[in-house]
Amino acid sequence: AQSVTQLGSHVSVSEGALVLLRCNYSSSVPPYLFWYVQYPNQGLQLLLKYTSAATLVKGINGFEAEFKKSETSFHLTKPSAHMSDAAEYFCAVSDKREYGNKLVFGAGTILRVKS
Amino acid sequence: NAGVTQTPKFQVLKTGQSMTLQCAQDMNHNSMYWYRQDPGMGLRLIYYSASEGTTDKGEVPNGYNVSRLNKREFSLRLESAAPSQTSVYFCASSKGGPPYNEQFFGPGTRLTVL
Numbered sequence: 510a511q512s513v514t515q516l517g518s519h520v521s522v523s524e525g526a527l528v529l530l531r532c533n534y535s536s537s538v539p540p541y542l543f544w545y546v547q548y549p550n551q552g553l554q555l556l557l558k559y560t561s562a563a564t565l566v567k568g569i570n571g572f573e574a575e576f577k578k579s580e581t582s583f584h585l586t587k588p589s590a591h592m593s594d595a596a597e598y599f600c601a602v603s604d605k606r607e608y609g610n611k612l613v614f615g616a617g618t619i620l621r622v623k624s
Numbered sequence: 625n626a627g628v629t630q631t632p633k634f635q636v637l638k639t640g641q642s643m644t645l646q647c648a649q650d651m652n653h654n655s656m657y658w659y660r661q662d663p664g665m666g667l668r669l670i671y672y673s674a675s676e677g678t679t680d681k682g683e684v685p686n687g688y689n690v691s692r693l694n695k696r697e698f699s700l701r702l703e704s705a706a707p708s709q710t711s712v713y714f715c716a717s718s719k720g721g722p723p724y725n726e727q728f729f730g731p732g733t734r735l736t737v738l
Contacts (some may be wrong), residue, residue, distance in 0.1 A: 518656060520663065541724040552714060552729035560724040592699070603723040609674040610655055610723045611682065614666035
């Protein structure tokens with residue numbers, strides 16, 4: 510069965526600093542990978558996704574993620590944090606072999622941005 | 625387009641009461657999903673419907689039932705609520721087909737069971 514591990518339940522950065530949120534997956538076949546963001550009291554919104562077309566994926570709001578098969582990782586980065594980036598971020602995987610387009614989510618990382 | 629809508633937004637139940645959470649999407653999506661979100665556990669899939677007329681269990685189906693009423697609507701029923709079902713419930717929908725198609729989420733229902 511697939512699983513997703515997000516290292517660090519809370520990450521704190523200063524405004525303008527690099528954001529790095531870590532995600533590692535466990536799957537015998539490279540899956541499709543997603544990053545979602547959840548702002549307080551809202552639903553989840555897609556930031557970006559990896560579909561095997563390119564290993565470096567650019568998303569909304571200046572975020573990007575790089576798929577590294579050798580490290581089974583899909584870390585999310587942003588060069589310069591903004592106060593509006595404060596939210597909870599979820600990494601998720603979808604197994605291309607499975608029926609139903611189901612997602613398996615990581616536990617989430619809460620990003621705090623300090624002024 | 626409203627996207628994915630959920631009702632109610634908030635609900636408080638007593639142990640043993642029943643209720644139905646409603647979900648509708650206006651994107652002509654084939655697949656729909658119910659998740660629960662608990663602190664430190666991410667989102668866990670309760671049930672899903674890959675297409676109209678089908679439903680399947682997810683990771684945590686016990687204590688829940690679902691109905692895919694038509695292509696637009698997918699409801700989640702708690703027959704006898706328990707405090708362990710206190711959670712935030714999210715409905716999502718997807719085009720279906722290739723598994724790289726993303727899911728779109730509703731705003732959630734906050735349920736408290738006393």
